[in-house]
Amino acid sequence: MIPSSLRRHPRGDPRPQVGSPGAIGVTQLPEAPASPLRQVTRRIVIALVITVVVSVLVWVDGAGYRDAGGGGLSFLDAVYYATVSLTTTGYGDITPVSDGARLFNIFVITPLRIVFLVVLVGTTLEVLTERSRREYRVNKWRQALIAHTVIVGYGVKGRAAARELREHGVPAAKIVVIDSNPNSIAEANQLGYAGVLGDATRNEVLQQAKVGRATAVVVASDDDATAVLVTLSARRLNGTAQIVVSARESENVPLLEQSGADAVITSSEAAGRMLGMAAEKPAVGQVVEDLLRTGSGLDVIDRPVDRNEIGRHISDINARILAVVRDQHVRRYDDESLGVLRTGDRIIAVNSAVTSSPPEQ
Secondary structure: OOOHHHOOOOOOOOOOOOOOOOOOOEEEOOOOOOOHHHHHHHHHHHHHHHHHHHHHHHHHOHHHEEEOOOOOOOHHHHHHHHHHHHOOOOOOOEEEOOHHHHHHHHHHHHHHHHHHHHHHOHHHHHHHHHHHHHHHHHHHHHHHOOOOEEEEOOOHHHHHHHHHHHHOOOOHHHEEEEEOOHHHHHHHHHOOOEEEEOOOOOHHHHHHOOHHHOOEEEEOOOOHHHHHHHHHHHHHHOOOOEEEEEEOOHHHHHHHHHHOOOEEEEHHHHHHHHHHHHHHOHHHHHHHHHHHOOOOOEEEEEEEOOHHHOOOOHHHOOOEEEEEEEOOEEEEOOOHHHOOOOOOOEEEEEEEOOOOOOOOO
16 A cells, blocks of 8 residues: 555646656756856957057058048058958949058958857857857766766755765765756765756656766655655666665655665654754754764764774774674674674774765865
8 A cells, every 4th residue: 555645736747748848857957157248248359449449550561552532541540441351342432552461451351250250159150059069068077087976965964964974985076966056066066076957766867867876865755755766766776876866755655665765764753753862952952063073073984994993893893883883784783683883894983073984085
């Protein structure tokens, strides 16, 4: 029987329909924002510089030009000739008559005229080349992407998960965000994360994020039904990745675990337990909150057992050990069957944030 929290809303399928912005994945990589005003200003300055250079050169060689109005070639006439020549207007009232002036028009003004026109239509050319440039960047990024973390849903929980990963040394380039909200993807790009705009329940969207080559997948959806579908799809694409899922209702935890989740965090109940603990035992709540906040006070660390610790009991080690990970199973410090530490064990301990390893930049 389907849990009530996973039943479809009577309004219909909550997922984006085909043709909507969230239906098809669109990969967006972080890049430095370009100011349109700055781009336009730069093109105008280049066009003015070209006009001034041509005007001065024509004025210097004024004897090689003939003005139909009579008289010598003034600087204003030179500017006028440069303007009508570069813009291909060409009224013909001022013409080059000497060999030097004609050669100058062939080898200098004509190439500068092309540059001048390219600068003026640069916006159009940029639009035509921008798509190719982005496709090249995305393809290059996909080829190099491996051993990364995919975060599905960039809401409050997704942002907190990304921030925690960064504080533990995960580079921004190794984090990929999937969300159907363009604003969320834009926010992720500003922090240096790659983003895939689309519905994560669709395989093609997960494939764009290269879930098959990820080491971890964090499902931070606000809907448990969506979380189940994403978990099923992610596990089918990657059988070895660590999949961590946020659930709203505890009754959906078994279903998420059956779908392939390695760990399920019941967000609402966890927050409720923290609230109750802080109300009943403020000091305990403060310590737990300290442990959850990386980089200050106390940190929970996961490290391999040292060579000099092998063969010793955890009670003989000068460390605040909470548990030992052995054969992919977590054993608490008070587990009598734990025995002595072995090669390949990992220690989960409490350490001061001052002595913890700083995150990589």
